[in-house]
Amino acid sequence: xxxxxxxxxxxxxxxxxxxxxxxxxxxxxxxxxxxxxxxxxxxxxxxxxxxxxxxxxxxxxxxxxxxxxxxxxxxxxxxxxxxxxxxxxxxxxxxxxxxxxxxxxxxxxxxxxxxxxxxxxxxxxxxxxxxxxxxxxxxxxxxxxxxxxxxxxxxxxxxxxxxxxxxxxxxxxxxxxxxxxxxxxxxxxxxxxxxxxxxxxxxxxxxxxxxxxxxxxxxxxxxxxxxxxxxxxxxxxxxxxxxxxxxxxxxxxxxxxxxxxxxxxxxxxxxxxxxxxxxxxxxxxxxxxxxxxxxxxxxxxxxxxxxxxxxxxxxxxxxxxxxxxxxxxxxxxxxxxxxxxxxxxxxxxxxxxxxxxxxxxxxxxxxxxxxxxxxxxxxxxxxxxxxxxxxxx
Amino acid sequence: xxxxxxxxxxxxxxxxxxxxxxxxxxxxxxxxxxxxxxxxxxxxxxxxxxxxxxxxxxxxxxxxxxxxxxxxxxxxxxxxxxxxxxxxxxxxxxxxxxxxxxxxxxxxxxxx
Numbered sequence: 001x002x003x004x005x006x007x008x009x010x011x012x013x014x015x016x017x018x019x020x021x022x023x024x025x026x027x028x029x030x031x032x033x034x035x036x037x038x039x040x041x042x043x044x045x046x047x048x049x050x051x052x053x054x055x056x057x058x059x060x061x062x063x064x065x066x067x068x069x070x071x072x073x074x075x076x077x078x079x080x081x082x083x084x085x086x087x088x089x090x091x092x093x094x095x096x097x098x099x100x101x102x103x104x105x106x107x108x109x110x111x112x113x114x115x116x117x118x119x120x121x122x123x124x125x126x127x128x129x130x131x132x133x134x135x136x137x138x139x140x141x142x143x144x145x146x147x148x149x150x151x152x153x154x155x156x157x158x159x160x161x162x163x164x165x166x167x168x169x170x171x172x173x174x175x176x177x178x179x180x181x182x183x184x185x186x187x188x189x190x191x192x193x194x195x196x197x198x199x200x201x202x203x204x205x206x207x208x209x210x211x212x213x214x215x216x217x218x219x220x221x222x223x224x225x226x227x228x229x230x231x232x233x234x235x236x237x238x239x240x241x242x243x244x245x246x247x248x249x250x251x252x253x254x255x256x257x258x259x260x261x262x263x264x265x266x267x268x269x270x271x272x273x274x275x276x277x278x279x280x281x282x283x284x285x286x287x288x289x290x291x292x293x294x295x296x297x298x299x300x301x302x303x304x305x306x307x308x309x310x311x312x313x314x315x316x317x318x319x320x321x322x323x324x325x326x327x328x329x330x331x332x333x334x335x336x337x338x339x340x341x342x343x344x345x346x347x348x349x350x351x352x353x354x355x356x357x358x359x360x361x362x363x364x365x366x367x368x369x370x371x372x373x374x375x376x377x378x379x380x381x382x383x384x385x386x387x388x389x390x391x392x393x
Numbered sequence: 394x395x396x397x398x399x400x401x402x403x404x405x406x407x408x409x410x411x412x413x414x415x416x417x418x419x420x421x422x423x424x425x426x427x428x429x430x431x432x433x434x435x436x437x438x439x440x441x442x443x444x445x446x447x448x449x450x451x452x453x454x455x456x457x458x459x460x461x462x463x464x465x466x467x468x469x470x471x472x473x474x475x476x477x478x479x480x481x482x483x484x485x486x487x488x489x490x491x492x493x494x495x496x497x498x499x500x501x502x503x504x505x
Contacts, residue, residue: 122420128413132406139398146394155394226423233415241408376409383408387401 018060022293029296030054030288033186042193046166046284050185053288054296057092064090065289070100071179092289095282100178104283105171106251111276112167112378113231113255114268116346120372122226123219126326127338127369131376133322134342135384137162137315141307142388148303153177156388158304161188162311163381164195165344170287171248172385175393182291183301187308195348196355198309199316203340203356206320211327212360214335216369227260238383244393245386249379315343319373341370344377458482 011017033051037044057065069085070093072078080100085093098104121127138159145155157177160169161184169188173181191198204212231253239246258268323339337357341349353370462482469478 122416125413125416125420128409128416129406132409135405136402139402142401143394143398152394152397220424222420223423226420229419230416233419234412237412237415238408241411242404379412380405380409384401384405387404391397391401 013061015060015062020060020293022297023058023060026058026291026293026296027055030058030291036190036193043166043189045280046189047193049281049284050189050288050291053092053095053285054182054291055288056285057289057292062090065092065096065292066090067290067292067295069093070096070290092285095286096289098279098282099170099174099181099286102171102174102247104279104286105167106247107279108167108276108283109248109382110251110255110258111272111279112346113252113257114259114272115276116256116375116378117259117371118230118256118375119222119227120219120368121375122222122230124369124372126334127372128376128379129326130319130322130339130342130373131378131380132342133339134315134319134373134377135163135380136318137311137313137343138381138384138388140314141311144310145303145307148307150300150303151177153392154180156392157184158307159311160184160381160385160388161191161304161308162315163344163377163384164188164192164312164315164349165378165381166192167283168248168344168381168385170283172388175389178290179295180300180304181287182296183304184308185287186291187305190305191308191312192345192348195343195345196352198312199340199349199352200356202313202316203320203337203352206317207324207336209360211324211336212357213364214327214332215361215364216335216338216366217333219368224260224262228257231257231260234379238379242383242386242390244390245383248382248385252378252382312343316340319343319377335364335366335369338366338370338373341374342377342380344374344381346374346378347371349377350374458485461485 030051033047033054036042037047037051056062066085066089069089070080082097085097140159141162142155142159145158146152150158153176157169157173157175157180160172163169166185166188170181170185173184177184235250235253238249255268255271258264258271319339319342320336321339322342323334323336326334326339327336335357337353338350341353343349350367350370350373354365354367357364357366462480465480465482469480
């Protein structure tokens with residue numbers, strides 16, 4: 001009899017018996033996200049760790065992540081007790097420390113800085129404006145989200161999806177609305193993956209065939225000295241203007257300086273390979289961990305996914321419209337298609353500009369021209385994040 | 394809410410416009426700087442050509458004079474002046490080596 005009792009106890013305590021329907025639904029959702037990552041190749045580098053983090057966090061009885069350690073709506077001004085988390089937390093709680101304390105997103109930014117050449121932006125600094133125009137999406141959505149009933153801080157975190165920059169969205173969400181982090185990260189990365197689907201119709205709708213045909217003048221060569229001074233100058237200017245943007249912009253520019261200085265190749269290679277890869281794994285799993293059933297299965301998640309799409313579409317629209325304005329002002333020297341690359345999503349958005357441009361005129365190569373607004377968009381969304389954090393946080 | 398958005402987007406524009414302006418000015422300075430640098434060596438060459446005949450220094454070294462004459466002649470031809478244009482190197486002056494000791498030592502180490 002004792003044997004049967006023991007088996008019964010084991011079964012009663014197993015996940016099969018204790019699983020709630022919400023957890024089951026979350027497991028199905030995470031498997032769907034894994035499918036999108038593996039089969040459809042939607043940002044697999046991030047979506048797979050995120051989806052697997054979601055899967056693990058919703059395993060009943062595994063206690064890998066404890067939402068109650070991180071937030072408690074009943075207690076005003078709740079601050080996580082890191083000693084408790086280190087002692088009692090699960091592995092996902094430990095990974096999440098790196099996100100909550102704001103370590104991982106700036107490290108990813110360092111890698112982004114080390115991987116990207118800012119040359120096209122230096123050669124054509126006018127394209128900074130396109131990177132700024134595409135940030136309209138963030139602020140429109142910020143207003144829209146508040147009209148739909150989100151608080152100011154939540155709305156700020158949702159709006160930043162329009163920047164189409166994963167690390168920035170995660171950084172901002174952990175500062176302003178950590179309980180929405182899972183939904184915001186999933187929305188941000190899904191839309192980044194969907195750039196080639198969402199952007200082209202908007203771009204084609206807003207431009208004429210003649211505008212899309214514009215072949216832009218070749219960019220001037222940029223000297224090494226300029227490339228070295230650029231990250232230092234941007235850091236000084238942006239951080240002095242918006243100190244809250246310092247973690248993201250500072251690390252982005254440090255990564256770029258490591259690349260351009262040419263004397264620390266070993267560090268530069270580590271930053272753009274091993275470091276960013278390791279951090280991506282931990283960041284992905286940690287973000288996925290926050291998507292527990294009680295956090296994720298809410299009407300808010302659907303609203304966030306909807307608002308994220310709106311943010312993204314408005315960002316693209318304003319980028320292209322500003323591109324058109326520059327087309328008129330320069331009397332047809334600028335192809336408005338590069339405006340859509342102002343939403344960060346490096347280098348996917350620039351590739352979309354190239355592709356749409358080539359559809360109109362097969363001999364047109366817009367890629368390098370679009371990289372200017374593209375990297376300006378990264379700086380722009382980091383600046384926007386800094387502004388939202390200092391205005392609302 | 395509206396105010397925050399307006400402030401937000403204005404500051405984004407302000408930041409990126411000032412960056413754009415700073416980089417533009419900097420680029421202009423750099424481009425004219427490199428142009429000047431490019432112009433410099435040409436001038437120096439011309440000055441050298443002129444100074445060869447002007448300088449007077451008693452240092453008889455036929456072989457070296459022959460080499461210098463050939464080099465100047467070659468550069469004149471390259472510059473499009475007819476090879477029939479005759480020149481005579483009357484004298485030359487040795488100038489001190491501008492290379493720092495560290496660099497020349499480094500070069501020697503690489504060569505040996």
